Amino acid sequence: MSSPYDAIVxxxxxSGLAAARTLCQRGLSVLVLEAAPxxxxxxxxxxxxxxxVDLGGTFVGPGQDRIIALADELGVDRYPTYGxxxxxxxxxxxxxxxxxxxxxVGVGNLLDVARLQTAxxxxxxxxxxxxxxxxxxxxxxxxxxxxSWLRERHATAAAQALMAIVSRTTWGCEPAEVSLLHVLHxxxxxxxxxxxxxxxxxxxxxxxxxxxxEIALRMAAELGDRVRTGEPVTAVERSGGESGRGVRxxxxxxxxxxxRLVVAVPPALRDRIAFTPELPHGYRMLAQRWTPGxxxxxxxxxxxxxxxxxxxSGQGLSDTGPAFxxxxxxxxxxxxxxxxxxxxxxxxxxxxxxxxxxxxxxxxSSFADLFGPQALEPIGYTDQRWATENWLGxxxxxxxxxxxxxxxxxxxxxxxxxxxxxGTETADRWSGFMxxxxxxxxxxxxEVLRGLAATGAPAAGTxxxxxxx
Amino acid sequence: xxWSRHCTLVTTATAEQLWARWTTPEYWxxxxxxxxxxxxxxPVATGTTGRVKNNGSPxxxxxxxxxxxxxxMDLEIRLPLARLSITHALRETPAGLALTHGxxxxxxxxxxxxxxxxxxxxxxxxxxxxxVADGALSL
Ligand SMILES: Cc1cc2nc3c(=O)[nH]c(=O)nc-3n(C[C@H](O)[C@H](O)[C@H](O)COP(=O)(O)OP(=O)(O)OC[C@H]3O[C@@H](n4cnc5c(N)ncnc54)[C@H](O)[C@@H]3O)c2cc1C
Numbered sequence: 001m002s003s004p005y006d007a008i009v010x011x012x013x014x015s016g017l018a019a020a021r022t023l024c025q026r027g028l029s030v031l032v033l034e035a036a037p038x039x040x041x042x043x044x045x046x047x048x049x050x051x052x053v054d055l056g057g058t059f060v061g062p063g064q065d066r067i068i069a070l071a072d073e074l075g076v077d078r079y080p081t082y083g084x085x086x087x088x089x090x091x092x093x094x095x096x097x098x099x100x101x102x103x104x105v106g107v108g109n110l111l112d113v114a115r116l117q118t119a120x121x122x123x124x125x126x127x128x129x130x131x132x133x134x135x136x137x138x139x140x141x142x143x144x145x146x147x148s149w150l151r152e153r154h155a156t157a158a159a160q161a162l163m164a165i166v167s168r169t170t171w172g173c174e175p176a177e178v179s180l181l182h183v184l185h186x187x188x189x190x191x192x193x194x195x196x197x198x199x200x201x202x203x204x205x206x207x208x209x210x211x212x213x214e215i216a217l218r219m220a221a222e223l224g225d226r227v228r229t230g231e232p233v234t235a236v237e238r239s240g241g242e243s244g245r246g247v248r249x250x251x252x253x254x255x256x257x258x259x260r261l262v263v264a265v266p267p268a269l270r271d272r273i274a275f276t277p278e279l280p281h282g283y284r285m286l287a288q289r290w291t292p293g294x295x296x297x298x299x300x301x302x303x304x305x306x307x308x309x310x311x312x313s314g315q316g317l318s319d320t321g322p323a324f325x326x327x328x329x330x331x332x333x334x335x336x337x338x339x340x341x342x343x344x345x346x347x348x349x350x351x352x353x354x355x356x357x358x359x360x361x362x363x364x365s366s367f368a369d370l371f372g373p374q375a376l377e378p379i380g381y382t383d384q385r386w387a388t389e390n391w392l393g394x395x396x397x398x399x400x401x402x403x404x405x406x407x408x409x410x411x412x413x414x415x416x417x418x419x420x421x422x423g424t425e426t427a428d429r430w431s432g433f434m435x436x437x438x439x440x441x442x443x444x445x446x447e448v449l450r451g452l453a454a455t456g457a458p459a460a461g462t463x464x465x466x467x468x469x
Numbered sequence: 470x471x472w473s474r475h476c477t478l479v480t481t482a483t484a485e486q487l488w489a490r491w492t493t494p495e496y497w498x499x500x501x502x503x504x505x506x507x508x509x510x511x512p513v514a515t516g517t518t519g520r521v522k523n524n525g526s527p528x529x530x531x532x533x534x535x536x537x538x539x540x541x542m543d544l545e546i547r548l549p550l551a552r553l554s555i556t557h558a559l560r561e562t563p564a565g566l567a568l569t570h571g572x573x574x575x576x577x578x579x580x581x582x583x584x585x586x587x588x589x590x591x592x593x594x595x596x597x598x599x600x601v602a603d604g605a606l607s608l
Contacts, residue, residue, distance in 0.1 A: 362479065364564045365567070
């Protein structure tokens with residue numbers, strides 16, 4: 001089979017685009033095929049009543065070097081997340097204020113949270129980053145969920161409620177749904193729970209002035225007509241079997257050939273592509289068992305950030321829902337007030353099904369619980385339900401259940417002949433985050449380069465040979 | 470002494486729909502799984518009495534203490550040295566109707582009952598209010 005492209009990339013999220021960009025910079029001919037009508041995948045920006053909002057991936061923080069370096073290269077600026085003042089918490093039907101990351105849940109509960117955090121971090125240090133299946137007692141850890149572990153540790157009700165907030169925000173699921181091994185591996189890949197959860201000094205420290213999708217848009221602009229949107233890949237034929245001599249890639253519009261393929265879609269979406277010959281069994285199992293979480297976002301835009309004048313930061317926690325955690329996501333010039341509410345796990349499963357007007361009413365109700373009745377009078381509102389996205393299936397990332405990590409995680413990254421895997425879930429640092437997406441894309445690109453070098457396949461300047469519809 | 474907790478949800482359901490949800494005994498167990506059954510001795514009005522059976526406890530008598538059609542429906546259960554009020558209220562807001570359910574305890578032992586009984590009831594309020602709004606929207 002001739003190979004008109006050196007590499008085809010499936011998926012124009014941050015990972016696929018980062019892979020394609022890296023390959024192009026090395027002079028390779030690349031084609032990116034994206035199913036959706038837009039690039040960005042789980043990063044998507046919108047304008048609401050004159051304010052910019054990030055409907056998907058938003059925040060970045062220290063240690064997320066690859067996404068930050070990429071944004072810098074592309075001229076996408078960052079600004080700090082607003083965090084001045086008191087945070088609000090709604091708990092047991094009452095709203096109160098607090099400072100810092102850990103809310104005022106009583107000394108006993110705080111000690112319990114500290115005990116659990118220490119235990120989780122200690123366990124997480126035993127998990128090799130990128131190889132959770134190699135951890136001591138991997139299968140036993142994988143047989144538990146975060147929820148069962150918390151109960152086994154006799155976590156107080158308040159500590160369990162706090163961990164549920166962590167679980168809904170981080171994996172878009174309840175603690176009873178996610179494998180403990182996955183949780184520990186995730187913490188390991190973030191370098192601890194504080195870097196993962198904190199605003200100041202943590203993963204929520206900053207966001208992008210022009211929005212996170214701008215990073216994808218600028219990469220796509222650089223790649224030009226090498227990126228084709230609205231063209232889902234339906235089938236891949238590996239012509240050379242395991243030895244890897246190229247691929248034939250089918251979409252509704254045509255058939256393309258390449259020496260190498262990078263599949264940069266969420267693990268569950270791999271199953272929508274028919275591989276010939278079939279991939280080894282484990283890949284199928286992975287796709288079926290690494291389903292995405294359920295996380296939605298609600299944004300309300302106000303003429304001004306009214307909560308700031310009452311000494312509130314806009315950050316809040318609520319056990320009432322539907323929005324269970326909030327942030328001030330206003331622009332750097334404070335020309336508008338913007339409240340962002342996350343709706344995740346069970347809350348999202350209920351809220352996502354409501355008619356749009358009812359979703360709005362209930363999200364604003366959550367904001368009013370935390371910041372007062374003024375929150376009921378926004379000048380703009382939007383929300384995004386990621387679980388309804390046909391080519392993504394949910395977010396923020398995959399949330400594998402018990403028994404799904406030790407046996408199947410090896411198939412996240414293990415290439416099959418000319419087929420390589422990217423996507424944030426395949427990263428060995430900051431997996432699940434935008435940074436992990438970029439890292440994974442760049443890693444897959446390196447694999448392609450090595451693979452091409454090893455097979456002596458042509459590498460460069462054949463892009464014009466493109467498609468044969 | 471008074472102990473109280475409230476939960477509010479803003480909804481696009483109409484006052485008629487929500488009122489129907491509150492005043493139809495068959496909906497109570499669906500909206501609050503802790504309730505096994507409820508019966509009213511007469512149509513819902515201030516002064517009407519009824520009985521409610523919660524899972525795991527004997528049936529209790531209650532009395533509607535403040536009923537205003539499409540606005541408010543409070544009822545009271547007498548406990549030794551305390552009165553437990555379950556309040557239901559509707560209020561117009563710029564974003565929709567604010568549906569508020571509350572638990573109030575009054576009397577010398579209100580603080581004690583608050584800890585023993587009220588906290589549990591209050592923790593269930595968000596789910597109950599949500600089910601009432603969901604149910605109302607489906608009518
Ligand atoms: C609500 C939410 C909040 C988040 N918050 C943050 C945050 O604050 N900070 C952070 O760092 N991260 C956050 N994330 C996570 C972050 O957005 C993702 O980790 C990252 O964007 C994933 O990029 P990716 O390229 O790996 O995958 P994706 O963005 O999922 O890209 C995959 C692409 O593949 C396409 N595709 C799928 N199947 C096919 C096919 N058959 N053919 C062609 N194309 C296909 C999809 O359409 C998609 O464009 C959040 C995510 C969500 C949903």
